[in-house]
Amino acid sequence: xxxxxxxxxxxxxxxxxxxxxxxxxxxxxxxxxxxxxxxxxxxxxxxxxxxxxxxxxxxxxxxxxxxxxxxxxxxxxxxxxxxxxxxxxxxxxxxxxxxxxxxxxxxxxxxxxxxxxxxxxxxxxxxxxxxxxxxxxxxxxxxxxxxxxxxxxxxxxxxxxxxxxxxxxxxxxxxxxxxxxxxxxxxxxxxxxxxxxxxxxxxxxxxxxxxxxxxxxxxxxxxxxxxxxxxxxxxxxxxxxxxxxxxxxxxxxxxxxxxxxxxxxxxxxxxxxxxxxxxxxxxxxxxxxxxxxxxxxxxxxxxxxxxxxxxxxxxxxxxxxxxxxxxxxxxxxxxxxxxxxxxxxxxxxxxxxxxxxxxxxxxxxxxxxxxxxxxxxxxxxxxxxxxx
Ligand code: NZQ
Ligand code: ZN
Numbered sequence: 001x002x003x004x005x006x007x008x009x010x011x012x013x014x015x016x017x018x019x020x021x022x023x024x025x026x027x028x029x030x031x032x033x034x035x036x037x038x039x040x041x042x043x044x045x046x047x048x049x050x051x052x053x054x055x056x057x058x059x060x061x062x063x064x065x066x067x068x069x070x071x072x073x074x075x076x077x078x079x080x081x082x083x084x085x086x087x088x089x090x091x092x093x094x095x096x097x098x099x100x101x102x103x104x105x106x107x108x109x110x111x112x113x114x115x116x117x118x119x120x121x122x123x124x125x126x127x128x129x130x131x132x133x134x135x136x137x138x139x140x141x142x143x144x145x146x147x148x149x150x151x152x153x154x155x156x157x158x159x160x161x162x163x164x165x166x167x168x169x170x171x172x173x174x175x176x177x178x179x180x181x182x183x184x185x186x187x188x189x190x191x192x193x194x195x196x197x198x199x200x201x202x203x204x205x206x207x208x209x210x211x212x213x214x215x216x217x218x219x220x221x222x223x224x225x226x227x228x229x230x231x232x233x234x235x236x237x238x239x240x241x242x243x244x245x246x247x248x249x250x251x252x253x254x255x256x257x258x259x260x261x262x263x264x265x266x267x268x269x270x271x272x273x274x275x276x277x278x279x280x281x282x283x284x285x286x287x288x289x290x291x292x293x294x295x296x297x298x299x300x301x302x303x304x305x306x307x308x309x310x311x312x313x314x315x316x317x318x319x320x321x322x323x324x325x326x327x328x329x330x331x332x333x334x335x336x337x338x339x340x341x342x343x344x345x346x347x348x349x350x351x352x353x354x355x356x357x358x359x360x361x362x363x364x365x366x367x368x369x370x371x372x373x374x375x376x377x378x379x380x381x382x383x384x385x386x387x388x
Pocket of ligand 1: 039099143155188285
């Protein structure tokens with residue numbers, strides 16, 4: 001295990017088809033005024049909005065509506081949410097939706113009592129909050145990001161063509177998250193598979209780093225196998241509770257800080273994917289899917305032993321009579337085959353990216369150095385071009 005670290009995760013989870021009832025246990029812990037954060041209306045269609053409003057009323061809460069959080073929440077929406085929270089002196093932020101709502105709630109939480117502009121402070125200067133943080137709770141309706149049990153909050157600035165994530169510390173993580181797999185069953189298939197690929201890639205981003213015999217890698221392999229297994233059931237039958245519940249639980253453990261312990265971690269697929277998102281506003285998981293294979297093929301020679309292990313341990317590739325390169329390549333072909341079965345997008349061109357954008361997308365890509373190879377800007381452009 002690399003380095004020295006602490007481990008603590010403050011988010012309490014309530015999981016299962018009866019989990020919403022636990023809101024009654026959590027709400028009394030917080031003040032009277034609750035900002036109810038949700039997206040474009042899926043929770044109204046499903047009836048979840050009415051259920052939650054009833055529980056809030058039963059608990060004597062004053063509700064401040066904050067609707068219309070868009071996928072890939074923008075800095076303009078964030079500023080609006082902060083204004084709303086200030087004007088109404090809210091005590092608690094309840095996000096009901098996917099990663100976008102949950103991320104947005106965290107970004108609001110650190111900005112309500114802060115004078116600086118949140119974009120400049122948290123996304124350009126990367127400062128930590130030095131003001132009171134409004135507590136956040138989450139009722140999750142989409143499995144993928146892990147936002148329900150982490151400190152991440154990704155915000156998009158279309159004017160600056162930047163999509164940036166700030167991973168905040170423990171105090172910003174949701175106090176609790178309610179995970180009812182049944183809520184995810186109303187997701188359109190495209191969103192379901194984008195979320196599934198997001199989960200898988202979170203695991204890869206942590207797995208493809210380091211050369212030690214690391215417990216986090218064994219955990220990562222188990223999580224990857226579970227995602228692949230359940231995803232193939234869910235694409236055939238989205239109503240399969242067993243598969244959907246395993247996917248939801250795996251999503252949480254894929255990015256709740258556990259499997260990053262003792263790892264340098266890579267995150268370059270996310271960095272490139274986020275910059276594609278800043279230019280196209282495409283669905284997060286699809287941007288990752290589109291750039292993954294060219295990226296992994298590029299870095300494979302530098303982390304060959306790990307790519308071989310990925311092939312044999314995750315995909316069951318036999319190493320008999322093959323070179324390490326052949327085994328590793330077979331692993332990536334197995335990954336590609338699975339992605340095609342899911343139906344995720346394999347081209348940034350299909351997401352709206354054009355040749356003219358490549359230079360800007362590469363410019364907006366934050367280059368990290370925890371993986372097997374530190375990319376140059378030209379190599380980022382090469383990955384993007386191969387995905388056009
Ligand atoms: O807005 P509504 O109407 O609710 O519709 C949403 C949205 O259109 C819909 N949806 C969600 N649950 C549904 C549903 N539709 C029907 N039934 C349901 N049960 O799905 C669409 C996408 O929702 P969104 O929240 O945008 O998706 P996701 O959970 O993938 O979140 C994406 C955001 O999270 C960030 C991404 O960059 C992106 O901004 N990420 C956050 C991370 C973190 N906190 O650690 C890490 C991730 O890598 C990611 O970057
Ligand atoms: Zn992601």
